[in-house]
Each structure stands twice: as C-alpha cells, then as structure tokens.
Amino acid sequence: MGAEFFGNDVMPTRDVESGYASGSSSDSALPEVYFTKPHLxxxxxxxxxxxxxxxxxxxxxxxxxxxxxxxxxxxxxVTLDMLSKINSAKDSPQVDVMFLDTLHHFQETMDLVDKVKRRYPRVNLHIYKPQDVDTAAEFEAKHGERLWETTPDLYDWIAKVEPAQRAYAELQVKAVLTGRRRSQGGKRGDLDIIEVDDAGLIKVNPLANWSFKQVQEYIKENSVPYNELLDRGYKSIGDWHSTQPVKDGEDERSGRWRGQAKTECGIHNPRSKYAQYLREQELKRQDEALIQVLQNRLTIEA
Known part of the structure; x- marks a missing residue:
C-alpha cells in the first residue's frame, strides 16, 4: 500500500468520470507525503x-x-548492498546516500567510505560536514577544544544535527532509510519499521528485526566491504572520542558514550530538543550581554 498524498494549497484536478486525481498536476500543486496514525x-x-x-x-x-x-x-x-541488487539494471534509479562527516571519524571509517565508492560506483554519495569548517583543526579553532566534553549538546548540534537538517533541506528529503535495529538495545529496543519524526520526516528501519549475527552473516556471504574496526571488538562505530570496543555479552552500542546516560548521537533525537537548547543558549547569551552592559555603566558612573 502506498503513502497517502494531500495537496498543500491547490486541490489536484480530477477526472469526473474516473474519480481519480490527475497525474498531470503542476509542480506547484505537488503534495507532501503524509500518513494518518491508523494508516501508519x-x-x-x-x-x-x-x-x-x-x-x-x-x-x-x-x-x-x-x-x-x-x-x-x-x-x-547491508541496506546499501541490498539496494544495489534490487536496482541492478544499468538504467535503474539508485537511492542517494547521505554521510555526515563530523571531522572526528576514525581513519578506518574514512577508508571504508572510499571502498564503498569503488564497490558501488553508481551510488550518488552526499557528504555533509559541520558548517564553515573542513578539518578537525578548523573545527577546534572555531568551536574550542574537546567540545564533545565541555558542551556535548552543542557538539551534537554542530557536528551532526545541523548538517543533517541542512542536508534534508538542500536535497529536499522526504524519507530516509536508517540502519537502526531493535537488537542494538537502548532506546532502539521498540523500533517500528516506519517512524515519522516531529518535523514530518519519514524514517524507515528496514532491518529493524535483524540480529547482529544476521547482519554479520549477510556481510560475509555477500563479501560486502566493512569497517576494519569490527574485527577489533567494535560493534557500533561513531566518532573516535566516543567509541570503544564492546565486551562479550554487552549490547552492541554499549561502547558508544560509555559511562554516559546518552545513547543517541542527536540525529535521531526529537528536533524540538535542539530547538529548545539553542533558544536557551541564546537567552543565556543575551543575559550575559545585558549584565556586561550594566557592569560597564556602573563602572563609568563610579
């Protein structure tokens, strides 16, 4: 069953006899994708x-x-490889891929990106970095040292959430395929196949039902290139500063942010969380500026 479509401002023209919306509607009348709760x-x-x-x-x-x-x-x-097989014909459309380069990935991860490009040359890869910086050194110069420790929410916003939102806007993304699975533990234990976030973005988790073992077996059986860190005890790999190997019996993502309460990097948290955070930071900045003005005035009057 397909998605339900509703017009924004102009109702699509209808064939009176058939009762169906015309497929020749102008671009200005093209609808957004929308699911009612019962349909979802x-x-x-x-x-x-x-x-x-x-x-x-x-x-x-x-x-x-x-x-x-x-x-x-x-x-x-696994998702990438499955899609390449579904769309194996030379003229078949490919699903574009988005990768957020936080500038703090392991070198092994960046090496894997190059391997993936060679293995799947027809895939269009969009790489997004933190705004206005291209290297870790530039990031540090602009935002300070070890921002992920001093202000972790701000780090998540700058390195991940803002680039993701910029990508969604620039690429006009309506739906994304993610790699989340229930067996990864944490907040992912009750994942649905389809979710809709608080901004209306549709997120599909096609392998939500699979175990880590099933994923490993697929990778091996299909000779899919993978991150070398997996052979060194890492099961879930993010930034180098917040990723550690996983011990036997631990959840896959237990090596992420070990010792901290957080379990997600930010892009799968509600966007409203970061809107509220940014608002609080702006109010704090305004308060500090006002205090400075008052202190300066008192100094002058004294």
Missing amino acids: KFLNQQLQKLGPEAILQWCLISLPNLFQTTAFGLTGL
Missing part, C-alpha cells in the same frame, strides 16, 4: 511481517525523495 499503524503491522528486501522494494515504489542516511555501519552496508 497498519503499514507497520504489515511491513513487520516482511524481510528487509521486501521492505526496501515497498519503499522504492511508495516513498518519493527517498534517501539512505548512514555512517557505514554494518546494517547500513
């Missing part, structure tokens, strides 16, 4: 019964402006 619940119930390949095929025929967002973890690599 129904889709999740149905897609839950399907394997990842079938879910991906449904996405390809149902969701316009579909992209894959990935840091090239194992699950994202």
Whole structure:
C-alpha cells in the first residue's frame, strides 16, 4: 500500500468520470507525503511481517525523495548492498546516500567510505560536514577544544544535527532509510519499521528485526566491504572520542558514550530538543550581554 498524498494549497484536478486525481498536476500543486496514525499503524503491522528486501522494494515504489542516511555501519552496508541488487539494471534509479562527516571519524571509517565508492560506483554519495569548517583543526579553532566534553549538546548540534537538517533541506528529503535495529538495545529496543519524526520526516528501519549475527552473516556471504574496526571488538562505530570496543555479552552500542546516560548521537533525537537548547543558549547569551552592559555603566558612573 502506498503513502497517502494531500495537496498543500491547490486541490489536484480530477477526472469526473474516473474519480481519480490527475497525474498531470503542476509542480506547484505537488503534495507532501503524509500518513494518518491508523494508516501508519497498519503499514507497520504489515511491513513487520516482511524481510528487509521486501521492505526496501515497498519503499522504492511508495516513498518519493527517498534517501539512505548512514555512517557505514554494518546494517547500513547491508541496506546499501541490498539496494544495489534490487536496482541492478544499468538504467535503474539508485537511492542517494547521505554521510555526515563530523571531522572526528576514525581513519578506518574514512577508508571504508572510499571502498564503498569503488564497490558501488553508481551510488550518488552526499557528504555533509559541520558548517564553515573542513578539518578537525578548523573545527577546534572555531568551536574550542574537546567540545564533545565541555558542551556535548552543542557538539551534537554542530557536528551532526545541523548538517543533517541542512542536508534534508538542500536535497529536499522526504524519507530516509536508517540502519537502526531493535537488537542494538537502548532506546532502539521498540523500533517500528516506519517512524515519522516531529518535523514530518519519514524514517524507515528496514532491518529493524535483524540480529547482529544476521547482519554479520549477510556481510560475509555477500563479501560486502566493512569497517576494519569490527574485527577489533567494535560493534557500533561513531566518532573516535566516543567509541570503544564492546565486551562479550554487552549490547552492541554499549561502547558508544560509555559511562554516559546518552545513547543517541542527536540525529535521531526529537528536533524540538535542539530547538529548545539553542533558544536557551541564546537567552543565556543575551543575559550575559545585558549584565556586561550594566557592569560597564556602573563602572563609568563610579
């Protein structure tokens, strides 16, 4: 079953006899993708019964402006490989891929990006970095040393959330494929196949039902390139400063932000959280500026 479509300002013209909306509507009348709650619940119930390949095929025929967002973890690599097989014909459209280069990835991760480009040359890869910087040194010069420790929410915004939102806007993204799975633990334990975030972005988790073992087996059986760090005990790989190897029996993502309460990097948190944070920071800056003005005035009067 496809997505439901509703016009923004202008109702599409209708064929009186057929009762169906015309497919020749002007671009200005093209609708957004929209799911009612009952429809979303129904889709999740149905897609839950399907394997990842079938879910991906449904996405390809149902969701316009579909992209894959990935840091090239194992699950994202499986998704990428499955899509390459579904769209194996030379003239078949490919799903564009978005990668957020935080400037703090392991070198092994950046090496993997190059391997993926060679393995899947037809895939269009969009790389987004923190705004106005190109290197870790430039990031540090602009935002301070070890920002991920001093102000972690600000780091998440600058390195991940803002670049992601900029990518969604510039690429006109309506739906994304993610690599999240229930077996990763934490807040991901009750993932649906399809989610809609607080900004209306549709997020599809095609491998939500798979275990880490199933993902590993697919990678091995299909000779998919993967991050060398996985052979050194890492199961979930993010920035070098917040990623450690995982011990036997631990959740996959237990090596991320070890010792901290957080379990997500920011791009899968509600966007309203960061809007509130930025508002609080602006109010704090305004208060500090006002205090400085008053102190200066008192000094002059004295």
